[in-house]
Structure formats: C-alpha cells, structure tokens
Amino acid sequence: MHTKRNNIALFSFFLFLVFVARAGADTATTQADGTFDVPQVFSIAFYTDSNVLYSTGIPFSGMDSTKTWVYADGRNEGDGKSDTGCVCSSNLGVTWYLKIHAEATPPFSLDKIFYYFGQPWNRTLGAPADGQLARSANWYNLPGSPTVIYIAGNGDKINTPDGTLCTFSFAINPSQLAANRLYNCRIVYTLTTSA
Amino acid sequence: MKNRKTNKYQRKEVSTMKKLMMVMVMGLFAMAIAVSANAADQTQQSTVNATVGGIFSLSFVTDDANVIHSNLIPFSNVDPSTSENYSDGHAEGKTDVGLVCLSNHGSTWKLKVEMNGGSTLFHKLLFNMGQPTDRNTSSGASGSRTYGDDWYEVPATSTVLYTSGDYDKINTPYGVEATLTFKINGAGLVPGSHTATVTYTMAEVV
Numbered sequence: 075m076h077t078k079r080n081n082i083a084l085f086s087f088f089l090f091l092v093f094v095a096r097a098g099a100d101t102a103t104t105q106a107d108g109t110f111d112v113p114q115v116f117s118i119a120f121y122t123d124s125n126v127l128y129s130t131g132i133p134f135s136g137m138d139s140t141k142t143w144v145y146a147d148g149r150n151e152g153d154g155k156s157d158t159g160c161v162c163s164s165n166l167g168v169t170w171y172l173k174i175h176a177e178a179t180p181p182f183s184l185d186k187i188f189y190y191f192g193q194p195w196n197r198t199l200g201a202p203a204d205g206q207l208a209r210s211a212n213w214y215n216l217p218g219s220p221t222v223i224y225i226a227g228n229g230d231k232i233n234t235p236d237g238t239l240c241t242f243s244f245a246i247n248p249s250q251l252a253a254n255r256l257y258n259c260r261i262v263y264t265l266t267t268s269a
Numbered sequence: 270m271k272n273r274k275t276n277k278y279q280r281k282e283v284s285t286m287k288k289l290m291m292v293m294v295m296g297l298f299a300m301a302i303a304v305s306a307n308a309a310d311q312t313q314q315s316t317v318n319a320t321v322g323g324i325f326s327l328s329f330v331t332d333d334a335n336v337i338h339s340n341l342i343p344f345s346n347v348d349p350s351t352s353e354n355y356s357d358g359h360a361e362g363k364t365d366v367g368l369v370c371l372s373n374h375g376s377t378w379k380l381k382v383e384m385n386g387g388s389t390l391f392h393k394l395l396f397n398m399g400q401p402t403d404r405n406t407s408s409g410a411s412g413s414r415t416y417g418d419d420w421y422e423v424p425a426t427s428t429v430l431y432t433s434g435d436y437d438k439i440n441t442p443y444g445v446e447a448t449l450t451f452k453i454n455g456a457g458l459v460p461g462s463h464t465a466t467v468t469y470t471m472a473e474v475v
Contacts, residue, residue, distance in 0.1 A: 114308065116308035116309075116311060117311055118311045118312065118313050119313065120313055128315065129315065130313075130314065130315055130316065131315065131316055131318060132315050132316070132317045132318070133318055133319075134317065134318070134319035134320070135319075135320055136320055136321070136322040137319060137320065137321045137322060138322055139321050139322065139324055139373045139441040139442060140324060140371070140441060140442045141442060142442055158315055160313055164308075166307075166308060168307070182319070187317065244317065246317075246319055248319075248321050248441070248442075249405070249441045249442040250373075250405075250439055250441060251319075251321045251373065251439070251441075252321065252373055252374070252375040252439055253321050253322060253323030253324065253373045253374055253375070254320070254321070254323055255320070255321070256318060256319070256320055257317075257318075257319040257320070257321075258316060258317065258318060258319075259316070259317040259319075260314055260315070260316050260317075261314065261315040261316070261317065262312055262313075262314050263312060263313045263314070263315075264310055264311070264312045265310065265311040265312070266310040266311075267307045267308060267310075268307075268310070
C-alpha cells in the first residue's frame, strides 16, 4: 500500500513535469540584435511623361523669324504641357533650394530665351509642394548665374520616395537671328542646401 | 511552480525587449546624426538647340493708314494742262505705295523698280521715294538710296532704288518699309485710258 501510494505520487510528479515542460514550450523567446542604415537621398533627376516632353535636349526647329515668341517643337500656347521636369528628392530633413541658370553660345544671347516655372508638385503626397517660389509664376529671362527659383517647404525636406516635381517651359524670341545656323544655350538646374 | 517558470520566461522576454529597444534607440540616434549633415550640390543640364527658318520677301504695306494704295493706283482725273497730277485720295503726308522688305539671310539686298517701256505713260509717270524706315526701330533704315529727294521718271529697265545697310541684312520680325508717291505729267497725253505696270524687285546680292 505504501508502495502503491509512492507509485501514484511518482506518476503524478512525472505528469506534473510533463505539464510543466509543455507549459515551458508554450512560452518561447527570440532575440535579435541589429543596426539600421537609411541611405542618404539628395538627388535631382529628369522626369518625362506624355506632358513633360524633353530632358537633356530641347529643340526649337525652323523658328519663324517674323514672330517674337516661339515655343519648343511640339508645344503651343496653353497646351498644358512642359518642356522639362526635374524630380528633387531628399531625406536630409533640411531646407533645400532649386536654382537655375543658363549659358548662351554667341551670337545667341540670354535676352532671347525665357522660362516659365510654376508651383512644384509633391509626388509622395500627391499634392502641390508646400515650398515657396522665389518669384511669382511668370515668364522671365534665364539668369546667367545660379539663381534660386524655389525654396523647399516642410513637406519637401523629407519627400521620399517619390520626390518633388518641378516643371519648366521655355520660349525664344527669334527676331534678329540669322537663317540657317544653329543656336545653342545650356540650361543648368541645381539642387542645393545653400541659399 | 508553473507560475514561477512562466515569470522566468517573461523576465527573459522583458530583458530581451529592453536590449532591442536600446539597439533601436542607438540606431535612430546614429541615423539622426548622419541625416543632419549638408549634402553636395546636385545638377542636371538641358541643351537648347535652335534654328531659324529663312525669310526673304517683298510685300505691300497693309497696316499703315498713310499708305493709300498697293497693287492698283488710280488717277481718275488727269489734267493735261498740268504736270502735277496725283493719285486719287492723295493728300499731304500720304504716300501711294508701301513695300516691306523682309530678310534674315544676313546678306545685302537691293530694291529695284521698272515700268513697261511700251506704256503711253513712259516719261510721264514720275516717282518720289524718301529714306526707307526700319520698322523694328521706327527710325530711318541704315541703307542708301540711289535717288535723292526729288521726282524722277520711272525707268523702263530694272533700276536700283535702295541698297540695304548692315541693320537691314537681318531685319526681322518687321522688316524695312519703303514708300513711293507717284504723279503724272498730263502734258501731251491724249484723252482716254492709259495704263502702266510698275514692277518692284527685291534682289539679294550673293
């Protein structure tokens, strides 16, 4: 009888151990150590689609010299398109500036070429960018030295993954330009953290 | 005993979580340091390539109220007793014909005039042309006239009236305007209708 009681106790103890072991198996832990590197993004890249027609080359072919205002090939007044588009991307969390300037090859001169720049578009948010135009949206002569045209807003400071889209249109006054020669002008867009 | 083993695992889990949180905080701190630094300027460039279509044209003026005729100049009441017969509607300060010479070729050009010599108005039809006007600047054109400020018979052969100057060689968008006034010497003209064809030519000097 004493042995039977011991056997029962022992069996119960083993049962207890089984239950405890199973209870231990239900509570599992994991441990992971790691570091997270977020790469710096600060870039300007061309953007094209059906409404943004050009990028590295902007053609003005066979301009009518009896006119004083000519658009790029394929462009018309009020067509809703742009000549070039630049996507400015940043995750620096600081204010950035978009600048523009041009260098004309003589006899072409900067007083012959004009640009139009309106409020940019925050592609990540799907809304107008919240930064500030340096001048109101209008036609201006291209400057000969880097000139701020847009100051990033709070929503632009970290605008990844899709960036802020800035679009441009250009026009030329062909009067007093000779026929049958090629005129060149280089336009530079600069994304910078310096005002 | 069961509860004590459970707490043991919980304590280990809490300890693990603390370690994970610490690592995450340290990682975020490192990232904050990295992103606050200024970045180098980034640029893109476009090149504008532009060409201009050539233009070399001669046309009648149609936008000047002081130019009263173009391809037809009527003289309805020529008085044979006078040499001073002017076109219909002529008045002081007005001219009969205006010609716009347009070029962006960058070369010298000449404006010429002639009439058909067989006309009964030959030697009877006279013209006067002042210094042409640069329509871009509204000032005198830079070229030179062959004839001065006087009346001359319209020649029977193509004769240069004006030779372009440096600023006329590319005179777009508005060109150079030359205006002519005509008169008829009625002496010796028989009664009836008389016609003459006056031809104006803009010729490029190559």
